[in-house]
Structure formats: C-alpha cells, structure tokens
Amino acid sequence: MNQNTDLLTLRSVSKSYGTVPVLHDIDLSIRDGEFLTVLGPSGSGKTTVLRLIGGLEPLTSGEIHLDGQDISRMPINRRPFNTVFQDYALFPHLTVSGNVGYGLSVRHIQRKEIARRVAEALDLVQLGSFARRFPAQLSGGQRQRVALARALICQPRLILLDEPLAALDLELRRQMQIFLKSIQREIKTTFLFVTHDQEEAIGMADRICVMEAGHIRQLGTPHDLYYRPNCEFVARFFGENNLVAGKLGAVQGELRSIETTLGRLVCSISDQPHLKAAADGASAYAAFRPEALHLADAKDTDNRFSGTISDMAFAGSSSVATIAAGPDNAAQRLRLRVPSRVDGSALKSGETVSLSFAPHEGHLVLA
Amino acid sequence: MSEAGSTQHAERRLSLLVTVLAFALPVVFVLVPLAIFLGYSFFSVDQGTIVYGLSLGNYVRFLTDPVFLPVFWNTIVLCVSVAIICILLAYPAAYFLTTLKGRWRYALLMLLLVPLLMSYVIKIYAIRSILGLNGFLNKALVALGILQEPSTLFVFNMNAILLTLTLLLIPFAILPIFLSLERIPQVLLRASDDLGASGLQTFLRITLPLSLPGVASAASFVFVLAIGDFLTPQMVGGISGFTFGRILYSQFGTAYNWPFGAALSVALAVVVIAAILVGERFGRNRGTSV
Structure with missing residues (x-):
C-alpha cells in the first residue's frame, strides 16, 4: 500500500449514451490506498466514472489500466472491485449474513471459511448481532453498513461508493462519514467515493476530483481546492466565495494585482506558475473567502474598499453579512462571515463600512 | 348552525x-350463495324432489362410493400436471419478454394475451380440430415421419384434456411470472455481477428466488381454473377423460341431484381454497423492498 503508486489509471476515457456525450476525454489516476472523492453537481458525469470503472457500463473510447494492465474490456464479475450502491441493492431474500457472504459463496469458498469471514466483516461494521435479520428489518444506516461489509469481504483492490449516504438523514450521515473514513484507514483499501455534497467530500477525502459537464475541473487535496481553485467553476462550487471580476495587473513576487470595480486588489499567486505567466490585462477574478474578509483598520493598506451592509443573517456559530460594494456601493455583492456573539453583532444593516482582506488570503482565477 | x-x-x-x-x-x-350451497349439501333427493332434512349422506356417499374418490384424485393430479407444464412453458416465455426492450416487450406480451379475448368454446373447438385424427398435429407428425399413421392419442382422452387445458391456461401463467420478473430491480442483478457471480449464478441465486412469488400465484391460478373447468373435459375428454368437474356438472344436469352436486362442490371448494392459500403463502414476499 504505497500511496505514491497508481492503482488505477483512466486514459482519455469518453462515454456517450447514444449521441449524447457524458464524459469527455477523462484522465485520472487513483493512488493505491487513498480515499478519492469524485465531487460534482448532478449531471456532471461523476457516477458514470464510477460505473465505467466498476464495469457496469462499457467505455465509448479510452482505456482503464489496473497495475498497468488494460482492463477496459474485462467483464464486471472478474474485476477486483466492489461497489456500494446508492440504494444499497441488498438482496431482499437473503439474510444479512447471506448478503455479506454472497461474494464468497459464488466463488465456491468453503462454508466454514465463509462463516468466519462473514463474522469478521460484520464485526468490522458493528453488526455482529444482526447476522440473521433480513434487509427489510434493518434501518437505513444498518443497511448501508451491510452493503459496505458485502463489498469489502471480497477484499477488492478498490471499493466504489456511489453516493452511499444520500438517503440518510444529516446526523446519521455525519456518523457514517466518520465511520467510513475509519474503516478505510483500518482495511487500507482504496476508496472511490462519489458525491454531490462538498461538505462530505472535504470531511473524508484525501483528494477530491471536481467534475463538471463531463470534464474534470480540478484534482487535489481539499485544502488545495479550497485555497487554490484553478477555475471559476471550482472557486464558486467549492465552499462560499467572493468573486470579483477584473483585469490582471503587475506581478510583484508572490503577489499579483488585479484592477476591479473595487479598485486595485492584490492577491497571492504562490505555487501557481500559470497565474504568473498569464498576460497583463487578461480577464480574471479576485477570489476571497467570506471568513477572510474583515472590517478594515488603520494597518490595512492593501485591498481596502467600502460597502453597505444590505443584510445580516445569523447562522449559528457565525453570522453572514451581505454587502453591496463597488461604485455607488451597489455593483458588487460580497459576503462577510464573522463569529457570532451573544449580544449581537457590531454590524448593522444599512451601515456603510470599510472592508479589507489580506493579500495572501486572496487568490486569482483566470476567467 | x-x-x-x-x-x-x-x-x-x-x-x-x-x-x-x-x-x-x-x-x-x-x-350467501356459498352458504346456500353448503346448506344444500346436507339435503337429499327423493324421486326427483329435494328433501329438506339435514343428513351427512351425501358426504358419506362421496367418501365411500368407489367411483368418486379416484376421479377426484385423478383430477387433482391432472390439474397439478397442467399447472406444472404451464409453469415450465411460461417461465422461459416470461423471462424472454423481460429481456426485450421497451415497446417490443409489451407488444409481444399483448400478443401472448390475445387468446384471452377469444371465446372459450371457440378455442376448445379450434384445439380439438388441431388434435383430432385428421388434425394439424397428426398431419404434421405423419409428414415428418415421426408417426406411420394418424394417432388417436391426442383427442378424447386424458392427454387431450391435459394438452387443451395447458394451451388454454398458459396466458394465466405468463402474466404473473412476467410481472414478478419485471419487478426485480435491475440493480440487484448488477450487484450480483459486481460481487463476482456468473450469469447462471445470478439467475439461480437472485432472479429465480425473487420470481418464485409470481410462480406460486401462476401455479395456483392455473390449478384453480383447471380444476373448476368442466367444459374442456366435456368437449375433448371423450369417455376415458372423465374428470370431477364432469361428475359435478352431471349432478346438476342429467342426474338432477342438486344436494349431492352441492356436496361435491364443497369438496372441490376445499381443494380450491387450499390451493389459493398455498399460493398466497408462497406468493408473499418476505415483506421486503430493496
């Protein structure tokens, strides 16, 4: 289990249903032992990626390599991967242990051995006492864990999870996220997890692959995606963000300026050579997170502008102010997040305030 | 207010x-009609008029007379055979239907169900002429050299009843089996593939068990319809093809012994209810969704 070696590689994989293309020339490497999340809105093709890898559907073109060997045409039942389906797909006529042992019994493994490994797998997912129940007698979370046990008992090289938590309520979903992550660490198997829920993705993934409209937009750690989105889509899709359009200006070391309706802003370009290389005057966005924005004080000289608070929304631990900024304090809507206080926020609706963000907390995205 | x-x-x-x-x-x-029937079964007939006095005479006669029980038993065996043959023929047909896509599936299903729209009697006549001495079956078998000369094996005996009932009732077997097969979520079959099962394993371990409720209701449908049928045996059974339904029919007709006929009906009703209960018991899924 070396996280630096590639387990599975997709090489210019495309998929069309009839004449409708759903994946365009996807290249993707999955590292051995990692928890990779494929994140995207519905219709982005994320589930199709999973179905192609699992062998549930044939490729239109391209290749899938496992340990360097082309498995694009290997039938589904011979691929060393197992899937946890979105609605679990448990066999209703088999008990929990019948379901979990299914993958072993179709391989004609001895009964004793099956019983031993089923007990082991059920212990792992904490369902030891449910072996003789039928799926209909289980709750959603329990079915979910049976589906997981059924997949991992075959000791697959890769476990594919197709939005497995979508049907669960919020509290259970949180628990299952922690549970899945801990199991993944324990069995050290590669997980490919498909979801449209970015919070889920941030919480569990080693790396996240963001997809949109059949393309991979960005692949990186959650931290990378959050602080160094490489395109407008990722910047907007991944977490709350303020995007201000403008034209690129001069490079000053690790910083670059951008002329916007809020005036000249300065943002970080560290480790992003393409931003350094972009031409002067190119269209781009300055992006800064609502929590990076703050009320300006005397020592804030860069990235200073004024705005009018148009709305205050209490959101538990923090409050979000909606701000109209730019010329006449109207052109640009921004969000400002401040920690909530019991005696209310210092910010009041209708107030005009001076705002700022630190240059290293702002980033640039080419338009 | x-x-x-x-x-x-x-x-x-x-x-x-x-x-x-x-x-x-x-x-x-x-x-109420059933209750009246049950009541009649305890009456008797004297010189062509019904005597309204309660007695178990009819049931005693049914159980002790050497004629009735063997016919009763043979009829049950016949109808079980019809049900089994119907299932064996209908299952592959229904399975084939579910492998078809969209419009074709339902078009073909409709085609298989068209015979249900035709008059029962006309269908029996048609089948009888196919099975008869100069019928299509004999001519075909002779032409193929399988038979030297036309055979009387196919008409006016038990075989004829078996064949005719099977042909008449097969749509009633196809429909419930088709519905139960169609209701199996495709994702279960994909899950089975995904876990490493071969096509045959998936069929035997997932598809077949999940379609058994449909098979059970098909079997009980066919059995109940077959055992209640007196017209088919009457028309294609000849002398040797004597079934319980014919005896029953004659009690209400030529023999004019309604009380005894009612007692025989009660015996038949017991078997039918038992068949329905058995079908219902196995036809029930384990109360499961996916």
Missing part, C-alpha cells in the same frame, strides 16, 4: 350507506 349540522348528518348517512353496500355486495353475491 343547525343547517350545517344537518348537512353533516346527511353526509355521515351517505358514507354509512356506502360502507354498508361495500360489505353487503360481496356478502349477498358471494357468501
């Missing part, structure tokens, strides 16, 4: 009426 109260009152009376009707109709048209 009082006006509102009176409309409310009227509404309540209407809903009461509907409820009473909903329960009364089956009682009047199903349960």
Whole structure:
C-alpha cells in the first residue's frame, strides 16, 4: 500500500449514451490506498466514472489500466472491485449474513471459511448481532453498513461508493462519514467515493476530483481546492466565495494585482506558475473567502474598499453579512462571515463600512 | 348552525350507506350463495324432489362410493400436471419478454394475451380440430415421419384434456411470472455481477428466488381454473377423460341431484381454497423492498 503508486489509471476515457456525450476525454489516476472523492453537481458525469470503472457500463473510447494492465474490456464479475450502491441493492431474500457472504459463496469458498469471514466483516461494521435479520428489518444506516461489509469481504483492490449516504438523514450521515473514513484507514483499501455534497467530500477525502459537464475541473487535496481553485467553476462550487471580476495587473513576487470595480486588489499567486505567466490585462477574478474578509483598520493598506451592509443573517456559530460594494456601493455583492456573539453583532444593516482582506488570503482565477 | 349540522348528518348517512353496500355486495353475491350451497349439501333427493332434512349422506356417499374418490384424485393430479407444464412453458416465455426492450416487450406480451379475448368454446373447438385424427398435429407428425399413421392419442382422452387445458391456461401463467420478473430491480442483478457471480449464478441465486412469488400465484391460478373447468373435459375428454368437474356438472344436469352436486362442490371448494392459500403463502414476499 504505497500511496505514491497508481492503482488505477483512466486514459482519455469518453462515454456517450447514444449521441449524447457524458464524459469527455477523462484522465485520472487513483493512488493505491487513498480515499478519492469524485465531487460534482448532478449531471456532471461523476457516477458514470464510477460505473465505467466498476464495469457496469462499457467505455465509448479510452482505456482503464489496473497495475498497468488494460482492463477496459474485462467483464464486471472478474474485476477486483466492489461497489456500494446508492440504494444499497441488498438482496431482499437473503439474510444479512447471506448478503455479506454472497461474494464468497459464488466463488465456491468453503462454508466454514465463509462463516468466519462473514463474522469478521460484520464485526468490522458493528453488526455482529444482526447476522440473521433480513434487509427489510434493518434501518437505513444498518443497511448501508451491510452493503459496505458485502463489498469489502471480497477484499477488492478498490471499493466504489456511489453516493452511499444520500438517503440518510444529516446526523446519521455525519456518523457514517466518520465511520467510513475509519474503516478505510483500518482495511487500507482504496476508496472511490462519489458525491454531490462538498461538505462530505472535504470531511473524508484525501483528494477530491471536481467534475463538471463531463470534464474534470480540478484534482487535489481539499485544502488545495479550497485555497487554490484553478477555475471559476471550482472557486464558486467549492465552499462560499467572493468573486470579483477584473483585469490582471503587475506581478510583484508572490503577489499579483488585479484592477476591479473595487479598485486595485492584490492577491497571492504562490505555487501557481500559470497565474504568473498569464498576460497583463487578461480577464480574471479576485477570489476571497467570506471568513477572510474583515472590517478594515488603520494597518490595512492593501485591498481596502467600502460597502453597505444590505443584510445580516445569523447562522449559528457565525453570522453572514451581505454587502453591496463597488461604485455607488451597489455593483458588487460580497459576503462577510464573522463569529457570532451573544449580544449581537457590531454590524448593522444599512451601515456603510470599510472592508479589507489580506493579500495572501486572496487568490486569482483566470476567467 | 343547525343547517350545517344537518348537512353533516346527511353526509355521515351517505358514507354509512356506502360502507354498508361495500360489505353487503360481496356478502349477498358471494357468501350467501356459498352458504346456500353448503346448506344444500346436507339435503337429499327423493324421486326427483329435494328433501329438506339435514343428513351427512351425501358426504358419506362421496367418501365411500368407489367411483368418486379416484376421479377426484385423478383430477387433482391432472390439474397439478397442467399447472406444472404451464409453469415450465411460461417461465422461459416470461423471462424472454423481460429481456426485450421497451415497446417490443409489451407488444409481444399483448400478443401472448390475445387468446384471452377469444371465446372459450371457440378455442376448445379450434384445439380439438388441431388434435383430432385428421388434425394439424397428426398431419404434421405423419409428414415428418415421426408417426406411420394418424394417432388417436391426442383427442378424447386424458392427454387431450391435459394438452387443451395447458394451451388454454398458459396466458394465466405468463402474466404473473412476467410481472414478478419485471419487478426485480435491475440493480440487484448488477450487484450480483459486481460481487463476482456468473450469469447462471445470478439467475439461480437472485432472479429465480425473487420470481418464485409470481410462480406460486401462476401455479395456483392455473390449478384453480383447471380444476373448476368442466367444459374442456366435456368437449375433448371423450369417455376415458372423465374428470370431477364432469361428475359435478352431471349432478346438476342429467342426474338432477342438486344436494349431492352441492356436496361435491364443497369438496372441490376445499381443494380450491387450499390451493389459493398455498399460493398466497408462497406468493408473499418476505415483506421486503430493496
């Protein structure tokens, strides 16, 4: 289990249903032992990626390599991967242990051995006492864990999870996220997890692959995606963000300026050579997170502008102010997040305030 | 206020009426006739008139007379055979239907069900002429060299009844099996593939067990319809093809012994109810969704 070696590689994989293309020339490497999340809105093709890898559907073109060997045409039942389906797909006529042992019994493994490994797998997912129940007698979370046990008992090289938590309520979903992550660490198997829920993705993934409209937009750690989105889509899709359009200006070391309706802003370009290389005057966005924005004080000289608070929304631990900024304090809507206080926020609706963000907390995205 | 109260009152009376009707109709048209039949089975006949005195004579006669029990038993065996043959033929047909896509699937299903729209008697005539001495079956077998000369094996005996009932009732087997196969979520089959099962393993371990409820209801449908049929044996059975339904029919017709016929019907009803209960027991899924 070396996280630096590639387990599975997709090489210019495309998929069309009839004449409708759903994946365009996807290249993707999955590292051995990692928890990779494929994140995207519905219709982005994320589930199709999973179905192609699992062998549930044939490729239109391209290749899938496992340990360097082309498995694009290997039938589904011979691929060393197992899937946890979105609605679990448990066999209703088999008990929990019948379901979990299914993958072993179709391989004609001895009964004793099956019983031993089923007990082991059920212990792992904490369902030891449910072996003789039928799926209909289980709750959603329990079915979910049976589906997981059924997949991992075959000791697959890769476990594919197709939005497995979508049907669960919020509290259970949180628990299952922690549970899945801990199991993944324990069995050290590669997980490919498909979801449209970015919070889920941030919480569990080693790396996240963001997809949109059949393309991979960005692949990186959650931290990378959050602080160094490489395109407008990722910047907007991944977490709350303020995007201000403008034209690129001069490079000053690790910083670059951008002329916007809020005036000249300065943002970080560290480790992003393409931003350094972009031409002067190119269209781009300055992006800064609502929590990076703050009320300006005397020592804030860069990235200073004024705005009018148009709305205050209490959101538990923090409050979000909606701000109209730019010329006449109207052109640009921004969000400002401040920690909530019991005696209310210092910010009041209708107030005009001076705002700022630190240059290293702002980033640039080419338009 | 009082006006509102009176409309409310009227509404309540209407809903009461509907409820009473909903329960009364089956009682009047199903349960009462059955009860009358049950009552008749304890009467007897003397010189062509019914004697309204209660006795177990009819049942004693049914159980002790050497004629009735063997026919009763043979008829049950016949109808079980019909049910089994229908299932064996209908299952592959229904399975094939579910492998078809969209429009074709239902077009072909409709085609298989068209015979249900035809008159029962006409169908029996048609089948009889196919099976007869100069019928299509004999001509085909002779032409193929399988038979030297036309055979009387196919008509006016038990074989004829078996063949005819099978042909007549097969749509009733296809439909429930098709429905149960169609209701199996495709994702379960994909899950089975995904876990490493071969096509045959997936069929034997997932598809077949999940379609058994449909098979059970198909079997009980066919059995119940076959055992209640007296017209088919009458028309293609000849002398040797004697079934319980024919005896029953004759008690209400030529023999004019309604009380004895009623007793025989009760015996038949017991078997039918048992068949329905068995079908229902196995036809019930384990109360499971996916």
